Amino acid sequence: MNTHLETIVIGAGQAGLATAYQLKQSGHDCLVLDAGARVGDGWRRQWDSLRLYSPAKHDSLPGMAFPADPWHFPGKDEVADYLETYSREFALPVRLDTRVSRLAAASTGGFRVETDRGDYLADHVVVATGTFGRKPHVPDFAGELDPGILQLHSSAYRRPSQLPDGPVLVVGASHSGFDVAYEVAPDHPTILAGMGHGEIPVPHGSRRFRMAMPVLWFVWGHVINRRTPVGRKEMQEIRFHGGPALRVKVADLEGRGVERVEERVTGVEGGRPVLASGRVVDVATVVWATGFTQDFGWIDVPGVIGEDGWPRELRGVVQDAPGLYFCGLSMQSSFRSMLIGGVGADAAFVAQEIAARSARGLRPARAAA
Known part of the structure; x- marks a missing residue:
């Protein structure tokens, strides 16, 4: 019935x-x-x-x-x-x-x-x-990585203790990528790769942030929307690549020794991830902060x-x-x-x-x- x-x-x-x-x-x-x-x-x-x-x-x-x-x-x-x-x-x-x-x-x-x-x-x-x-997005070539490399999508990441010893490559430079790279860096040599979508240049939670928040909230509602040219332009970028970094900034990553590489991971060579420049990265873990579809x-x-x-x-x-x-x-x-x-x-x-x-x-x- x-x-x-x-x-x-x-x-x-x-x-x-x-x-x-x-x-x-x-x-x-x-x-x-x-x-x-x-x-x-x-x-x-x-x-x-x-x-x-x-x-x-x-x-x-x-x-x-x-x-x-x-x-x-x-x-x-x-x-x-x-x-x-x-x-x-x-x-x-x-x-x-x-x-x-x-x-x-x-x-x-x-x-x-x-x-x-x-x-x-x-x-x-x-x-x-x-x-x-809700469907984790991972590139097709991920299956070609050496089976000895631990691969996690950000949706499966919980804490740094999950990761084995050795270097970590975080792929994807949106919110989750920045956060994960910042968190794992004290215990692992870390590379964050991806183009990113900029950052909001105000320290998160600071006095300046409190002063800026009313302006940000207004802009997020009345400027970056589907009625404005700038909002429609940003729509596809945000939907497919996420928003700008808000809490963790590039300077924060540098302070923890994270190597920030503004290149995409484009394939695999000898079981290792390869950047767009042709650089082969030897790592123990890859965290795919590559969003969802x-x-x-x-x-x-x-x-x-x-x-x-x-x-x-x-x-x-x-x-x-x-x-x-x-x-x-x-x-x-x-x-x-x-x-x-x-x-x-x-x-x-x-x-x-x-x-x-x-x-x-x-x-x-x-x-x-």
Whole structure:
């Protein structure tokens, strides 16, 4: 038997929870599906020392302030616990241990959501499964490296003690690459390779940072957005290469003896990684801080996913599939979209679109697909 619902939200991270909150506040029912055992598990699986780049004053979801000093930078477990508390505080309808395997159009209208615990029919579906994607990206040539070299994607990195003795090559010069290289450098000769996307030249957490934060927050929302030429130009760079370094800077890496190489790793020679210059790097470990790719193969709705792997949406609304929405994507509306404190605005917009569509008198898809 298929259960019919007005709205299904796929993913119980910050975007999915914020969307559910906004829908509930406007009097609309929904159900949030998540494969995790606990709300916040996506954060709990990150590396031990991970902290947010934004202070707690900018880390709140709608309706509930982050419970910390305004200038504290929360760790991953604090974020996970906050999301779990948020879900419980507002009695959000979250169903855990439920993995979605397919999303398709229902023959009677609306959508069919297939899971490992039964199927659902819904008039609206909000996909909130991650900012940059969940499939770790590693270049094809990684399989040619000597098997004696330990390879880890940044999603599998937890702490320096995981790594064997010997030099470390960190590939990818975005946030995670800078953080990992900085952390492992005291115990390992470390090279950080990759072009990077610049850095914000203010010491993170400093008095100057506090003074600059209101300006940064304004720019991230009102300048680097999809309505401005500069925002549209930055959109692809941010989506595929991440944002500028914020906490760890090049000077910090130099202070710990990290060799910063602004070259890509382009292949393998004799089982060792090779830089674009032809230099062969002899290392014991490679950490691939090369990001993630979107994997929406489970969405079986024509015209939704573009050739670049990203949804064809505008502010989360899919024009070619009425009733289908996304929330929590990088640059969904602005640079803020990928920050916990910014996702609430996107969730509110998506919830308003759902409420408006419901008000137009949609016929529920109650029959089986």
